[in-house]
Amino acid sequence: MLIASLKPRTMGGTTNTGLLTYALHRAGYPVAAYDADESLQLAAWQRKAPDFPCEVVEADHPAFAETVYPGMDHGRVNVVDTGHAENHPDIVDSVLEVADLVILTISPTEPDYNRLTKPERGAPLAKMIKRSGALRDSGRPPVTVALLNRCNASSSKPTEYAELLRNGGTDGALPKWDVLSTRIPLHVGIANAVGSPCDRRDRKAPYDALVTELRDRGLLPGPETFR
Template sequence: MRRDPAMLIANISPRSMGKTTDTGMMGHAFHEAEYPVQLWDADESEHLKQWSELADFPFPVETNASAKFAEEYTPLGEAGIDIVDVGHTENHPHIADSVLKVADLVIIHMEPSMADYQRVHQPRTSTPVKTMVGRSAFDRPSRTAPPMWVLLNRVRPNVRSEKEIRGLLIEADYNVFTVRIPVLDDIKQATGFPVENAGKGPFGELITEMQARGLIKSA
């Protein structure tokens, strides 16, 4: 279990919505902003870990895709940022439930489409993400769930769907970041390659927004 005030951000989604790419890019943006960074691959595919080895990430990437994540997680240290790429919630709820016990901030990564909105908010055969985050309160010392925010990902320019899905999320009482991650080849094709200047694009803007909202502390 955690023993110090390190910050753990849990990146989650029901299925493949660009979460692994976002985790790697976020890690580099935090690193460029001079935060101590440690990433965690809690997805059985270990794509994040593989990417880190191929691209020689300048910070550690650990693996723990198990229901014992909360017990075995070792924080980076005071003022450090730990970010975990959590296995798909609809397929691996035991991993998500464990990570949520110790997360300080939950970010739901989703595309602005009705199909992805339904998988997040009202799935037919799995537990809604909001329910999973809410029930984590019972296993946390504070008895309160971590704050949860939605990051719209793979957003295409000048499409009506982003505004519509953002509106539905807000009506359903989700917090939604103003910053969104656009569809860009530099981001879409990043996995497997070295990352440079991540902090000069939308991921740097995301860090700035998180700081402004008091979700993270300045480095």
């Protein structure tokens, strides 16, 4: 299985990718990680953190589907971190050709919502996902869920943006997203996770909830399915 972690621009994507991989590992899944972002921060995190759960393969390749994907062990949960979709659409397009599940990281703020829905340049991510169907064996785009992160628990913004995403904006004219009920909190311990040890309570609980929701919704088979 391949889970792709996507975002239009800096949103907390690498943080989510690494801590999701760690949560999957603790839940009993065999995991592997791929860094398809040219900044290679996930790979650097793995080198620095002694408890990072697996090797990270550098895979920032525009021919990801042809050169990286075939060499993966599909008896594991493979997780790939991608870079800015608006700046590296070639890599993201190639990842979308082969991903089984896409997790979009999005922060509940106006600039980040605007970059998702109306990017200054390039195609909106929803369009990239939709058009990927043409290149996939199934002919359909990958199942995609949106994960709100950097959520302030005392703010109404996460709920406001979740509704905008679910409903396709205020008038329903924009693409509609399947928004997870799990939210990653705005939290200093998570903010400093990249490059640091994973084994901290505040770096575990939200991602355990994410794995549970993915399982409960049938988006992730149980660990016994994998070798």
